[in-house]
Amino acid sequence: MMKPIIKIGACILLAFSFGAQVYAADGGNPKKGKHLYKKQCKSCHSKGDTAGELTPMSKTMSQWDRYFKRLKHKGDQEAFNALSEKDLKDIQQFLYDHAADSDQPQTCG
Numbered sequence: 317m318m319k320p321i322i323k324i325g326a327c328i329l330l331a332f333s334f335g336a337q338v339y340a341a342d343g344g345n346p347k348k349g350k351h352l353y354k355k356q357c358k359s360c361h362s363k364g365d366t367a368g369e370l371t372p373m374s375k376t377m378s379q380w381d382r383y384f385k386r387l388k389h390k391g392d393q394e395a396f397n398a399l400s401e402k403d404l405k406d407i408q409q410f411l412y413d414h415a416a417d418s419d420q421p422q423t424c425g
């Protein structure tokens with residue numbers, strides 16, 4: 317009588333661990349990215365700043381990907397150099413997930 321229940325349990329566990337792996341392979345952590353974006357980017361990129369307001373919706377998903385591939389920051393390269401590859405990946409993920417043509421466009425961090 318117990319056997320079918322154990323089998324279902326194992327299946328659910330397997331599905332969960334598989335899901336986690338897929339997520340990790342995707343790279344960035346958008347939650348951390350949002351936090352980093354607020355801390356590292358908004359200081360210069362808020363409304364009224366000379367650098368110009370920058371939000372996830374400022375670009376499309378492919379534009380963000382292209383931007384983070386080149387990583388040429390017109391403003392101040394130091395702002396990018398100070399971040400680890402992982403941090404930049406998290407920021408990229410956040411901006412990408414809420415880009416202008418994404419499922420959940422977002423105007424502010």
Ligand code: HEC
Pocket residue numbers: 353356357358359360361366367368370374383389390391392395396407
């Ligand atoms: C020290 C101030 C400063 C910080 C910090 C900063 N930026 Fe910038 N950023 C600028 C300036 C200045 C420009 C140039 C604006 C121009 O010339 O149009 C710029 C330009 C950009 C552009 C180009 C805008 C476009 O549409 O092509 C992007 C994208 C950008 N920054 C992203 C970021 C991100 C992401 C971060 C956080 C990791 C960040 N910036 C942090 C000052 C800053």
